[in-house]
Amino acid sequence: MSASTPAAASPTVPEDTAVDPIVVGLVANRMHSLLNEQQVALIRVAFSPVVRESLDLACAVFDSAGRMIGQSSGGTPGHINAMATGMEHIVAAFPQDTLAEGDVLITNDPWLTAGQINDITVATPVYRGGTLVAWFASCCHSPDIGGRILSAAATEVFEEGLRLPVMRLRSAAGPDETLEQIIRANVRTPDETLGDIYAQVAANEVGARSLLAMMDEFGLHTIDPVADEIMRRSEAALRTALSELQDGVYCAEATSDGFDGEAIHLKARVTIRGDAIDIDYDGSSPQSRNGVNVVLNYTRAYTSFAVKAAFAPEVPHNAGSFRPVTVRAPAGSVLNCVDPAPVASRHLVGHFLPSLLFEALRPAVPGGLQASSADALWMTVWRSAELGEPFPFTLTAFAAGGAGARPAKDGLNTTSFPTGVRAAPTEVLETLTSLVQVQRELRQDSGGAGEFRGGLGQILRVRRLGVNAWSVNANIDRLTHPAPGARGGAEGTRGEFVDDATGRPLPAKRLVRLAPGTTVRLSFPGGGGYGNPADRAPEKVLDDVVNGYVGIDAARAVYGVDIEYTGDPAALVRMPGSYVVRGTSRGPATGP
Helix, strand or coil, X not given: CEEEECCCCCCCCCHHHCCCHHHHHHHHHHHHHHHHHHHHHHHHHCXXXXXXXXXXXXXXXXXXXXXXXXXXXXXXXXXXXXXXXXXXXXXXXXXXXXXXXXXXXXXXXXXXXXXXXXEEEEEEEEEECCEEEXXXXXXEECCCCCCCCCCCCCCCHHHHCCCCCXXXXXXXXXXXXXXXXXXXXXXXXXHHHHHHHHHHHHHHHHHHHHHHHHXXXXXXXXXXXXXXXXXHHHHHHHHHHHHCCCCEEEEEEEEEEXXXXXXXXXXXXXXXXXXXXXXXXXXXXXXXXXXCCCCHHHHHHHHHHHHHHHHCCCCCCCHHHHCCEEEXXXXXXXXXXXXXXXXXXXXXXXXXXXXXXXXXXXXXXXXXXXXXXXXXXXXXXXXXXXXXXXXXXXXXEEECCCCCCCCCCCCCCCCCCCCCCCCCCHHHHHHHCCEEEEEEXXXXXXXXXCCECCCCCXXXXXXXXXXXXEEEEEXXXXXXXXXXCECCCCCCCCCEEEECXXXXXXXXXXXXXXXXXXXXXXXXXXXXXECCHHHCCHHHHHHHHHHCXXXXXXXXXXXXXXXXXXXXXXCCCCCHHHEEEEEECCECCCCC
């Protein structure tokens, strides 16, 4: 048995509600602006660095029926695309006749929204003259939601924290104080968690206020006809892009580390037929006993992102761009897990989907698609481990390995793909906690070799001040299975998670208790290379060596380029003119 998310039928716009196409363009642009205003408001009043610095969030506006019209320019595909589908559940749970002006709804049910209990969605219906005309919503990763510290160690969702069905957070009479008390009593960071929820409420209000002002300006009593046309245009643009491709079936497979040595196997069968695309994940691993499972909503989110990125990246993303895409995954599989499966670290599998689909679709794209990336965002949760400490902390931090090389460009270093979540500045993390980032630098030779080199990972060493114990949950991947290259490119380097003093590997995706004085070293994986390394121009190899991306030994052994450093061996700063190419195995020397 399998479940799917079939393409929805395009809405029919009655002739008497047709709108001026110029007005459609103006409204679409204005909505983009007000959505960014909503996002900026959310970031500026948020309490946690997860939202304020890392932008692990999404903001969107929906029509009166809950169909997504547009999204802010920031945020993550796993939030925004899952929220787009999730609004269907929210609207179904609270039909219009059960709502009133002043209501605000909340949920973090993984199967309804972003696939993880830590991700909280807040949705606000917008009223004009007593009529519901739109919705604003945001989804943010909470700094804590109780249960286990976020990891993949749980064996059922009940262990992972406080689960909220779709329910009222506020009404015109004010907040639900009982609900707020329940949230505070169940999380380790009550001020930050509830403060971020307040920020989501405020940001939705900012978006609603600007939308109503725009409707007054354009004399619109409803935005639904304009929304219909915006969605229709996105749908038509994506269908046009798909129709230009050769019909066919394209397949690919990938492997992630999984949990405790049990790897997760992913398999995709992509069918392009006319102006539609169908992705079937049959053959992927069954759902895991531990929290690396993915709900179908999240699977669809990263699948639709990959399709749009591959074929029509410039098309505005809304409900219309979902319609040509059908996603299928067997119920009970790792990409369509069944409640109450554990799901806390679902990104460690879900983030692999764009690279998997790019591998399948590469033959269908004339210009090619990038090689596999480090993919899964590295999320670490650091905590002071002793009760009664004067300055306790629970801190979630993000960082990224390298992106895959592109068909005509090197991969981006330490860049989160496909999620887009940012790493918080070192100064912010050290101000909020007693942690010290001893080292944070690019990891030389970690990018896969190729005509175009994979993006580099980074090295991060962390210790804690003082004499107290502490802990870390490292929700990470590609320690065992590196990012493969494409078209003859080499794989990226595997990641490492070790005790810095001994080099002893530490267990990933679960709580690791650390003694005072311990330094943890995280070496992030690199992206896969693209094309034969022998075809890389010697001057590019020289640039890599000068910039510290590639070592002199690797330049010779991997690329066949003999580079010599002629400057002072003790120099801390080595100028570009101090490196020369003495020769290559592919032709005469290009240096002096």
